[in-house]
Amino acid sequence: MTKQHANWSPYDNNGGTCVAIAGSDYCVIAADTRMSTGYSILSRDYSKSIICKADKAVLSSSGFQADVKALQKVLTSRHMIYQHQHNKQMSCPAMAQLLSNTLYYKRFFPYYAFNVLGGLDEEGKGCVFTYDAVGSYEKVGYSAQGSGSTLIMPFLDNQLKSPSPLLLPAQDSITPLSEAEAVDLVKTVFASATERDIYTGDKLEIMVLKADGARREVMDLRKD
Template identity: 40%
Template sequence: MTMLLNHASHGDGIGYSFAQPTAAPVQQHSFYPYTDNGGSTLGITGSDFAILAGDTRSTSGYNINSRMAPKVFKIGGDDETGEGAQIVLSVVGFAADGNALKERLDNIVKMYKYKHGKPMSVSACAQRLSTILYEKRFFPITYTRFWEGKGALYSYDPVGSYEREQCRAAGAASSLITPFLDNQVNFKNQYVPGSGEGHALEPKKAEPLSRSTAEGLVRDAFTSAVERHIEVGDYLQLVTITKDGIEEAFQPLKKD
């Protein structure tokens, strides 16, 4: 037990106190480098095309950092315009990690073409992406999702696990867009009218979507999402990949 001298004593003598000293509050220090910059992306594939799309709003909390921050990038192109690219990468979430990942993958694909004299295949690029993310598993590239498309669509988690899918949504409004894609693209909970009653209804068979139908679904998904989510908006970046090349278009969305 600690004895403290109290010089503000009673009377003229020395006063003593055997009270425990007050402990200083414990402070815990932590380092968290990530910021979710909002926005959403989605991908849809058809029999001879793949579509990647995303909004262009960049946020930080309730603040809008930029109204023109594209989230879909051409990979392996010949110059800054991306001419000659056959792979498209979409990133959403923490913008700094997304941009760094885009630059690294772009360099890898270009070096592959330089060394081997031919473009890197989509499946090979998908595996290389998985390796990059697995290398960062102890300090992961979080809040990022990406897809590559040349008639194929791949989705990833932060540590490199990936799978090929027909459609996928990610980002701030993914919980709003995913049910819409499940119903309209994967035909979940769709039944043939008049085929029965209750559980006897015949499920509607999924059919390949045409390009115009898929592009319409993308526009509808984002038009709906911006009505319900403040981190999505401004412009829609729509990138369509076919055997003839990559087409890119921007369309206005709500800005409030």
């Protein structure tokens, strides 16, 4: 397990898939729990999501797990500094900007971490931020990252079709689904991706964020 391997790819030491959907008063963030390298499964119960200490925010990451852990450690320390300086928690949009800055700072030797940040904004509406490896990000209504994202995104586009950010006047990017419908959709796309992606499977961890708190749900996926 070394990044110097000639045929190394960002998914060699994790794989897996992360999905987030924003609604009018909720945000659903989900990821599978398989960590694998090549055809070997290293762990069947590895959580790819962390609840940020920022208010109402969950970060879910796929990629090279040493880099993911390093990134999470940096974000935690910088958020603690923010708390001491401002005497308050970061909002989800502020955490999104911090994550972008952190990734861009390392752009010449980037973290091989592909992130989805989901949470609630200042108005209590769901928000999802999707990233590339060097910090470019966008606020969207839904997103998928990881080895199964190419299978999942076309299906989400078909079901949700978020308005273009280039429209004038700008339209809200939140999805029209209810919370229960969004959770069912997430379960459906993961069940489909698990059939076709060997790096996605075992269990699905779902986090649902609302103004009154967070709820965690686990669903079994294929284990082969």
